[in-house]
Amino acid sequence: MANATAARNEAYGKLDAVIEKWKDQDGGLLPIMQAAQELVGCVDEECQNYISGKTGVPVSTIYGVATFYSQFTLAPRGKYTIGMCMGTACYVRGSQAIMDELEKQLGLTPGTTTPDGLFTLDATRCIGCCGLAPAMMVNGEVYGRLVTTDIKGILEKYRKLG
Numbered sequence: 490m491a492n493a494t495a496a497r498n499e500a501y502g503k504l505d506a507v508i509e510k511w512k513d514q515d516g517g518l519l520p521i522m523q524a525a526q527e528l529v530g531c532v533d534e535e536c537q538n539y540i541s542g543k544t545g546v547p548v549s550t551i552y553g554v555a556t557f558y559s560q561f562t563l564a565p566r567g568k569y570t571i572g573m574c575m576g577t578a579c580y581v582r583g584s585q586a587i588m589d590e591l592e593k594q595l596g597l598t599p600g601t602t603t604p605d606g607l608f609t610l611d612a613t614r615c616i617g618c619c620g621l622a623p624a625m626m627v628n629g630e631v632y633g634r635l636v637t638t639d640i641k642g643i644l645e646k647y648r649k650l651g
């Protein structure tokens with residue numbers, strides 16, 4: 490946890506320079522928040538408060554921007570993002586059962602992250618591999634024609650990578 494705090498403080502240090510550059514400019518909030526997303530990895534409540542304290546922009550405004558634009562995430566993401574396709578082709582080929590297995594194995598619901606920061610689980614639209622339905626992506630790598638018994642081994646592979 491100490492490392493996470495140190496990493497965040499370092500990110501804030503870099504963010505300060507961006508805030509300094511943009512805080513008095515019209516439309517400056519967006520580039521500040523983009524930098525926060527990139528440096529901190531999300532614009533969570535703590536980060537919103539930090540930006541508000543430095544810029545004087547109300548937290549409610551920052552929260553509004555963070556929820557309006559899909560480029561911002563309100564919670565830290567895991568090292569590996571699992572995108573389970575819930576598009577039509579995958580759905581009719583059993584993606585819900587795969588999603589259920591992912592939820593069970595990870596102890597997550599879609600949109601959440603494991604406490605160790607390793608995995609974020611998402612339900613996605615078609616990922617363009619309908620011929621491989623049901624399919625999912627892990628950080629851009631496609632896994633297709635999935636059956637529930639595949640999931641344990643796939644997760645294990647990423648756990649070993651750490």
Ligand code: FES
Pocket residue numbers: 574575576577578579580614615616617618619620622624
């Ligand atoms: S519907 Fe899943 S890849 Fe197209």
